[in-house]
Amino acid sequence: MADTDDKRKLLANPLHGIVIPTGLLLFGTWLFSWSYMPYTIAFIIVICSVQYYLATQRQASMHQTIWRDFELIDRTMVAPMTAIYRFKLNREDEVLDIPTGHHLSCVFTVDGKDELRYYSPISNQFDAGFFDILVKHYPQGKVTSKLASVQIGQTVKFRGPVGTLDYKPNSNKALGLIAGGTGITPILQVITRVITNPEDETELKLIFACQTPNQILLKSELDSIAEKYPKLSVYYTVDQPSEDWAGGVGYVSKEMIQDVFGDEKDTKILMSGPPAMKSHVHGLLEELQWDKEKIFYF
Structure with a gap:
């Protein structure tokens, strides 16, 4: 099974999955007959387009510098003025695997000004299809009051991760x-x-x-x-x-x-x-x- 997985990873590499097969296909067509070259090129364009589409589908939902919208799918009150917000990732099998102890940036426009706050996801690296943040609401909180007004199905902008902790296992007793x-x-x-x-x-x-x-x-x-x-x-x-x-x-x-x-x-x-x-x-x-x-x- 491990050998099969390795081969799949090898084919995911552009060199092995696209460049080498394309080169061999063009070389084979050249050897066989130039008359088939237009068909070969058309076939290559189709395959490359499919590969590009699949690659875009595998991209991570969260971007470090670009704000992206995430749909709120659940909100649970866990203490007075404190709730867990659950947001949907692009794919059901995707996990938000960010560096240990890092945060996500959240932004709302308040009175014409962007207000940023940072939240650490409490979902783990095995939770697929969503991520959770824990938020304590304050009466005068600009961002938390906006979050509280977000309805299920509406979206909130996030980007990240952000942080400086460089955790290495067993680096301390x-x-x-x-x-x-x-x-x-x-x-x-x-x-x-x-x-x-x-x-x-x-x-x-x-x-x-x-x-x-x-x-x-x-x-x-x-x-x-x-x-x-x-x-x-x-x-x-x-x-x-x-x-x-x-x-x-x-x-x-x-x-x-x-x-x-x-x-x-x-x-x-x-x-x-x-x-x-x-x-x-x-x-x-x-x-x-x-x-x-x-x-x-x-």
Whole structure:
């Protein structure tokens, strides 16, 4: 089966799939009879046209620099003012396989001005035919209010991917992941990429901070992953705990970082969250004298 797949890939190469066969066909016609050359050329034009059409159909839906329209096919509320939006790709068998921890740009025209926002897809590299983004809505949010008004069947413009994270499997013994609110989305990308690669033995240690327990986004998904994959551990902390809350309480602290992540020499930290939280965590890591080469902010 592997040998068959290799041959198919070989034929997909323009040199082997078009150039060499065309050359042989022209050479054979020249040897046989020049009178058949017009028919041969017409046949070649038809074959090349078909190959070109098939190539355009295989192109990725998402373009890095060109805005393209994607149809909204589903919207699911997952928390107060927070929803998962599902957009359709051009082909049912296509997957949005973008680099780990990268984002998509979304644009709306508001008051005559283009407003851009960046969202990390939460669908994984095995989800075919669509991609999902997690969006928290704000009362004064220019883009989120526009997104909220989009109806099923209407389109939204995206392009990408965008990002600077260069993740390499097993480049660190452990990853210390810190997320706040919707900042969990690029972190979830990293988690998904690690657990779906059997050769990646990186340990994953997550601190997820939110205001209240019911604002912890994708908690059931994270708990399910942690249950199935021992290399992921999750520590939740909230500012306003409920009576039955059993997790951490308060902002992310130096003690939490030390207790959950352990030795700085073995751990690289990836952090994603609101600007105020990033500034707070940055200060903590400076106090801990964490190696700056082992810190990445989304």
